[in-house]
Amino acid sequence: MKKHNFSAGPCILPKEVFKKASEAILDFDNSGLSLLEISHRSPAFVDVMEEARSLALELLDLKDKGYKALFLQGGASTQFLMTAYNLLENKAAYLNTGTWSDKAIKEAKLFGEVIEVASSKEKNFNYIPKSYTIPKDTDYFHCTSNNTIFGTQMKSFPNTDKPLVCDMSSDIFSRKLNFSNFDLIYAGAQKNMGPAGVTLVIIKEEILGKVTRKIPSMLDYAVHISKDSMFNTPPVYAVYVSLLTLKWIKENGGIAGMEENNNRKATLLYAEVDRNPLFKGFAEKEDRSPMNATFNLTNSGHKEAFDKLWKDAGVNGLNGHRSVGGYRASMYNALPIESVQVVVNCMKELEHKI
């Protein structure tokens, strides 16, 4: 039976990507060698890295605008400390929209003063705070564009003359934004971009070099930039699979094409959440994420029946995060709308059965 994979991450990638990614393990590019056994300094892999870096900038419309793309290790969790290590001299402003913002704040506090400009914690992060001021004397402003756990997304970003730093782990390459408004974007690959084990960092070079502390080489963006993202052995396979996915995005209409599909999927699902009296959305409507739709049963007594319905239909990964409960449908770029229809059908069927 076909599986419908709503996993929050690591998550579904395009079928074509899995096929090529599997072949490269046995024979990479007709070399007679596995991609796993070739030197990262071989021309074949250097080409992969350079194409991935270039394509990431191209898709974000950031070529020739002073940005560099890096493929690093350690996930967004490592970026929480790297951003502060590289940028926080005195004070930084953070918007707290959920678990991941909270973790970023915790790490930044080791390096300087952190101003939490606003937080939606008092309502279990079911909305995005909108009226806040970024203090004039901060080194940068940090936010999380999409909150995977709570199903909220920032629809707009503050106008500020401070460097704008954004964790886009769960919605990068999913919607059009004016990416040149940002100074540092980072994203763990394992949602819309690739497998776990690599992190994309997009950085405007001019924001570097402003802190006085000594930075260990592996944590220093300038070191990675100077070595073209090959300061040490990169996570070869994860970079390659990311390149395959970036190519698939380009071939399927780029970010605009992704956004159109994502909006269709989100409209389909949220319409049923709002229509069906057995369900209730978790996030405020205006802040709803097209990537992660969070919703609950209005009567938890129907849990067993609903769970059986979607599991029998081949749906995977629909359970909500423990911080929210209920359900979470993660609808990343590669998820086909047919899979969303399957969940919607299960919701309708539950209604008919009750």
Place this chain on the structure above:
Amino acid sequence: MKKHNFSAGPCILPKEVFKKASEAILDFDNSGLSLLEISHRSPAFVDVMEEARSLALELLDLKDKGYKALFLQGGASTQFLMTAYNLLENKAAYLNTGTWSDKAIKEAKLFGEVIEVASSKEKNFNYIPKSYTIPKDTDYFHCTSNNTIFGTQMKSFPNTDKPLVCDMSSDIFSRKLNFSNFDLIYAGAQKNMGPAGVTLVIIKEEILGKVTRKIPSMLDYAVHISKDSMFNTPPVYAVYVSLLTLKWIKENGGIAGMEENNNRKATLLYAEVDRNPLFKGFAEKEDRSPMNATFNLTNSGHKEAFDKLWKDAGVNGLNGHRSVGGYRASMYNALPIESVQVVVNCMKELEHKI
């Protein structure tokens, strides 16, 4: 034509590993899902992580001896700073046996005083220094067990009551040692253990908690231990391929089996290096590494002829590192002795041709 892969890393892994690793990309464990698209919190992957951690300790004979195994990101280069971040309060002693020791020393200096107890730099690291004293007031002693670039290997390790920290990136699981003499062992996977993108850390818990500085979560061994190596999304695929390789090691005689084969391969190659008047070994004989054999032509005028011979024979990755020049035959666990015989045949053929 069959390829004979002598790449220094990333490098050859067992054929059986490539086969299973390729299948898991299309369908992991008959789940109907790719290994790349399942949650790292799924029972299937938690089992992979736990089995890999347990098997690493078992192969090193470190079970129930106070050690924990972690699979982290960032390579040995990240361990250079993590070891110092976690262990260096005042002063640490380092043995300098080559490029990687040198880099470890550089990063450690950001965190405290570093005593270089000995160095073989004056002879381009072609030997392992043996008479040195570890000062009484150091927090730990750090060394590199095998020097991939220079082809040297430590055959014995100092007796010290200080924590013994060792970078075993290029010879872990290749030879028997009394691993319980070590307090912290780390190794980038991409030689004998798996693909690039994951680092094995073996740590004796009792050495932690002795420094006063605050440690960022991702750099804190104690945090990773407390979360069973799942503090954040681990590099799922690289951990899985490492598990496949560890199982292959176990099925093929464990470390003792590996060592026996590695010694046969090294004996075969070094015998030819010593016998054939056209070649000369780079490293001092007593310090030669069975993993990486470095050697030069006695007359560099034969370079073109020799290069043609081995390339025509399907040999890959035999060029020496730029710091040494000449040739380097990396003979990791998975390299069959038949491949070594092919190189030896090329060396003999060169002699007959000249």
